[in-house]
Amino acid sequence: MARGKKFGRGRKGGNRGGNRAGGRSEGKDDRDNNEKWGTYKEIVQENEIFEKYYKEGGLIPENEWEEFWGTLKKQLPTTFRFTGSKGHADNVLATLKDVHIPHLKGLTWDGEQVEAPEPIAWYPEGRAYKFNVGKSTIRRCPPFKSFQRFLVAETSCGNISRQEEVSMIPPLFLDVQPWHAVLDMCAAPGSKTAQLMELLHAGEEAAIEEAARQHAAGNTGFEPKGLDHGRATGLIVANDVEYKRAHMLVHQTKRLNSPNIIITNNDATSYPSMIENILHRPDGSWKREFLKFDRVLADVPCSGDGTPRKNYNVWKDWKPNGAMNLHATQVKILIRGLQLLKPGGRIVYSTCSMNPIENEAVVAAAIERCGGADKVQLVDVSDQMPELKRIPGLKGGWKVMSNQGEWWNTYEDALASETGKKLADNNKLWKSWWYTAPEEEEKRVLLERTLRIYPHLQDTGGFYVAVLEKKADIKVGDIRASTATSGAATPAEEVKTEETTEEIKTEETTEVIKTEAAPEAPAPTAAPALAHLKKEDIHTPTHHHGPPDAPPHSPKKRHLEPVEVSPEAIAKRVKLEKESSPTPTPAPHNTEKALEKAADTKPAQKQNNRGGTNGGEEHFVYLAPDHEVLKEIYEFYHISPAFPRDRFLVRNAEGNPTRSIYYTCSLARSILTHNTSAASSAKFIHSGVKMFVKQDVQDPSTCRWRIQNEGMPILVGWMGDERTITATKRETVHTLLKELFCKETGVEEIKDRVLSIGMGCCVLKVLPTEGEDGFKDAMILPLWKSRHTINLMLPKEERKAMLARIFQDYSEILDSTGKNKQDKKDAEATEVKAEGEVEADAVEVLKEVEQEAAADADSDAEVAVAEEEGFVIVDAPETTDVAMEDAQKP
Numbered sequence: 001m002a003r004g005k006k007f008g009r010g011r012k013g014g015n016r017g018g019n020r021a022g023g024r025s026e027g028k029d030d031r032d033n034n035e036k037w038g039t040y041k042e043i044v045q046e047n048e049i050f051e052k053y054y055k056e057g058g059l060i061p062e063n064e065w066e067e068f069w070g071t072l073k074k075q076l077p078t079t080f081r082f083t084g085s086k087g088h089a090d091n092v093l094a095t096l097k098d099v100h101i102p103h104l105k106g107l108t109w110d111g112e113q114v115e116a117p118e119p120i121a122w123y124p125e126g127r128a129y130k131f132n133v134g135k136s137t138i139r140r141c142p143p144f145k146s147f148q149r150f151l152v153a154e155t156s157c158g159n160i161s162r163q164e165e166v167s168m169i170p171p172l173f174l175d176v177q178p179w180h181a182v183l184d185m186c187a188a189p190g191s192k193t194a195q196l197m198e199l200l201h202a203g204e205e206a207a208i209e210e211a212a213r214q215h216a217a218g219n220t221g222f223e224p225k226g227l228d229h230g231r232a233t234g235l236i237v238a239n240d241v242e243y244k245r246a247h248m249l250v251h252q253t254k255r256l257n258s259p260n261i262i263i264t265n266n267d268a269t270s271y272p273s274m275i276e277n278i279l280h281r282p283d284g285s286w287k288r289e290f291l292k293f294d295r296v297l298a299d300v301p302c303s304g305d306g307t308p309r310k311n312y313n314v315w316k317d318w319k320p321n322g323a324m325n326l327h328a329t330q331v332k333i334l335i336r337g338l339q340l341l342k343p344g345g346r347i348v349y350s351t352c353s354m355n356p357i358e359n360e361a362v363v364a365a366a367i368e369r370c371g372g373a374d375k376v377q378l379v380d381v382s383d384q385m386p387e388l389k390r391i392p393g394l395k396g397g398w399k400v401m402s403n404q405g406e407w408w409n410t411y412e413d414a415l416a417s418e419t420g421k422k423l424a425d426n427n428k429l430w431k432s433w434w435y436t437a438p439e440e441e442e443k444r445v446l447l448e449r450t451l452r453i454y455p456h457l458q459d460t461g462g463f464y465v466a467v468l469e470k471k472a473d474i475k476v477g478d479i480r481a482s483t484a485t486s487g488a489a490t491p492a493e494e495v496k497t498e499e500t501t502e503e504i505k506t507e508e509t510t511e512v513i514k515t516e517a518a519p520e521a522p523a524p525t526a527a528p529a530l531a532h533l534k535k536e537d538i539h540t541p542t543h544h545h546g547p548p549d550a551p552p553h554s555p556k557k558r559h560l561e562p563v564e565v566s567p568e569a570i571a572k573r574v575k576l577e578k579e580s581s582p583t584p585t586p587a588p589h590n591t592e593k594a595l596e597k598a599a600d601t602k603p604a605q606k607q608n609n610r611g612g613t614n615g616g617e618e619h620f621v622y623l624a625p626d627h628e629v630l631k632e633i634y635e636f637y638h639i640s641p642a643f644p645r646d647r648f649l650v651r652n653a654e655g656n657p658t659r660s661i662y663y664t665c666s667l668a669r670s671i672l673t674h675n676t677s678a679a680s681s682a683k684f685i686h687s688g689v690k691m692f693v694k695q696d697v698q699d700p701s702t703c704r705w706r707i708q709n710e711g712m713p714i715l716v717g718w719m720g721d722e723r724t725i726t727a728t729k730r731e732t733v734h735t736l737l738k739e740l741f742c743k744e745t746g747v748e749e750i751k752d753r754v755l756s757i758g759m760g761c762c763v764l765k766v767l768p769t770e771g772e773d774g775f776k777d778a779m780i781l782p783l784w785k786s787r788h789t790i791n792l793m794l795p796k797e798e799r800k801a802m803l804a805r806i807f808q809d810y811s812e813i814l815d816s817t818g819k820n821k822q823d824k825k826d827a828e829a830t831e832v833k834a835e836g837e838v839e840a841d842a843v844e845v846l847k848e849v850e851q852e853a854a855a856d857a858d859s860d861a862e863v864a865v866a867e868e869e870g871f872v873i874v875d876a877p878e879t880t881d882v883a884m885e886d887a888q889k890p
């Protein structure tokens with residue numbers, strides 16, 4: 001398939017490159033297209049056929065028209081939310097309340113009082129805010145500078161997610177639990193994926209604390225439901241068909257430091273089934289069990305006609321056929337999502353379009369084609385998030401408009417017209433663009449249970465959400481042929497159902513085959529002693545994945561769907577897997593020399609074909625638990641033997657730990673080990689939290705593997721005290737944040753400990769105290785001890801954000817060697833010092849930390865642009881049938 005091209009061709013970029021010349025301005029509040037803000041340049045906010053469509057289409061009540069249309073022309077408020085899975089998210093929220101809101105409240109701008117940010121009423125726990133000043137104004141106007149700095153800094157640290165209000169809705173209807181397997185089918189740039197991850201890890205800190213308390217009390221059998229020592233056992237699989245956009249997901253999700261995520265790059269209309277487990281039988285036979293998801297999000301590509309407030313090209317390019325051309329793809333994505341869902345599981349379908357052809361019509365078509373209400377039902381969510389203003393979905397009977405502005409009340413009307421006939425002749429007229437409810441009430445799809453969110457209801461973009469529950473397995477016989485087109489020709493859509501046969505058939509039967517090559521399941525491990533640690537200190541890795549009450553590795557209780565595959569297909573697959581050396585084979589124990597020589601995997605962001613066994617993409621090779629490098633690391637950091645050793649991953653074909661070692665949860669390991677052979681069509685892009693990075697060190701007794709900042713929270717609860725420095729005082733943290741190359745005797749509170757600890761990576765644990773000179777909450781920070789200095793391994797920008805947030809200190813970072821105060825460039829500065837009294841390894845560590853931060857900042861910028869633009873296909877190519885054919889290719 002011409003990936004990228006299919007959607008790329010029709011994709012419009014939003015406000016970058018939009019036509020901003022001329023136009024009109026009207027309205028009355030601060031965000032109207034008004035010169036006074038000097039930033040929101042006027043654009044042509046007119047599109048006759050767009051206006052006609054919504055004015056005559058009968059969707060918007062007449063008495064609301066002016067408000068609806070007027071709101072579409074106003075700049076969007078700035079909205080953002082505080083991310084829930086970080087211990088200090090609440091502190092960041094406190095900074096907004098205590099520092100920025102009072103400042104903004106007092107502001108007058110161009111003679112008017114500024115309204116301070118307000119919590120979004122419907123968002124749980126007051127964790128999302130709305131500011132009635134547009135993004136561009138905040139960015140450019142001086143009075144908002146410090147607030148803008150705060151937003152930027154906290155966003156880059158992952159404490160704030162700047163996300164459009166309506167975009168925050170879909171994940172909240174999914175009711176994600178820590179043990180859930182969740183598929184985000186169209187995920188990039190990833191704001192909803194980030195929310196899903198937060199939901200998966202919600203309450204984890206408290207759960208870990210409870211688990212630790214129980215272990216301390218000797219209750220070693222204690223295990224919270226569906227958790228692994230308090231940690232989530234579930235998995236988020238985030239997918240996008242566009243390669244570059246899939247890589248945005250890597251960046252976006254990296255900030256949340258979760259080992260429970262896999263990123264894939266597949267077409268969601270034909271998303272591959274993935275093996276989760278291979279069950280061994282005493283007689284030597286085994287069977288494959290395929291992963292079914294507890295939750296699926298289908299936030300599909302759409303015409304985006306609810307987004308003209310940020311995607312200005314909607315004004316320029318909107319045409320009726322944008323929605324028509326996307327309808328079939330949207331139906332296919334939803335059907336595929338339903339197939340991949342467990343019975344009892346929930347799927348949310350959403351678009352940022354107000355057009356029924358992309359919304360109710362898609363939902364009705366998918367439900368009907370899957371076998372109707374016995375198989376799939378819309379969930380009544382009217383009592384959820386009651387403050388969210390919404391209109392019930394349309395029951396049916398909407399009109400469809402041709403590109404020429406001709407209205408068709410029914411499919412037959414369309415066929416009777418010349419344009420409609422032409423479309424039908426080309427297999428481009430779809431019956432499912434309309435929905436007429438059947439007379440029998442029980443057969444009616446309850447479309448009014450879906451949610452329409454219009455811009456004027458609460459000053460947002462337009463949006464649509466449907467929450468569906470799978471009631472029963474969907475067998476191949478249940479999938480109805482599409483009622484797509486007229487004429488004798490069979491459109492590709494009809495054939496698509498055959499393509500999904502394997503998955504659907506498989507829900508009933510199992511296949512048993514004999515083989516000697518079946519991999520072993522990883523062994524569960526015991527718990528460490530965690531009693532002495534605070535909740536923020538402890539992050540326990542997962543052992544197993546399962547629903548409440550499920551014992552470790554109890555796939556039956558996870559409602560796995562055994563899959564029947566034809567004997568030929570199985571034989572072929574087994575052969576291919578053998579030939580392509582499947583990843584469960586542990587990596588060899590290489591000698592030191594070989595390790596040094598082997599090429600390492602650098603970040604693969606820009607590369608497209610890495611020659612891996614997984615769709616030609618990346619390599620995912622798990623290290624043998626007794627690998628000599630892991631031994632060295634475990635010894636140096638005194639890591640509990642109970643910390644799972646079978647979940648460490650490297651990203652090169654050789655399976656050598658040459659530069660970075662990643663850590664994943666157990667379920668991610670299962671998926672990556674069973675599905676990365678050449679036989680699998682799943683294309684994995686990323687998984688794992690970077691846990692250890694190899695460092696050049698001068699002293700041979702120093703471990704060359706430093707703990708990466710993002711891996712520290714997961715590991716710290718399992719480390720002995722030997723590599724830990726404990727502090728309580730604000731002054732200590734302030735000095736360490738403020739000074740690069742801090743002298744080892746320079747921080748009074750920890751000086752003795754710093755002098756006694758060996759060189760290399762260690763952890764600074766800041767414990768909470770009641771005293772004024774201490775902190776209310778615990779903190780964990782990564783340190784590098786060299787011969788004469790001690791350094792926080794944090795990039796400058798993060799140091800600055802912390803200094804500003806914790807100490808309201810906005811001054812520059814100091815180079816405590818005193819040598820290079822005049823230097824502007826860090827790189828030059830560190831090189832000069834390397835020759836002097838500052839050890840080269842410390843210089844190297846800081847340089848690497850800065851480089852990683854710079855790479856992140858680049859990706860940040862890309863993601864920010866993508867988020868601002870949204871993903872809008874205002875003039876989708878008329879290739880519906882081609883898209884269908886593409887999706888059927890093996």
Ligand SMILES: C[S@@+](CC[C@H](N)C(=O)[O-])C[C@H]1O[C@@H](n2cnc3c(N)ncnc32)[C@H](O)[C@@H]1O
Nearest residue numbers: 186187188189190191192241267268299301871
């Ligand atoms: C509306 S955007 C998703 C926004 C995203 N859920 C978020 O919250 O950041 C739709 C995404 O679907 C992707 N896409 C389009 N067609 C697809 C397909 N057939 N399979 C998977 N992804 C697709 C696009 O690349 C785009 O990133």
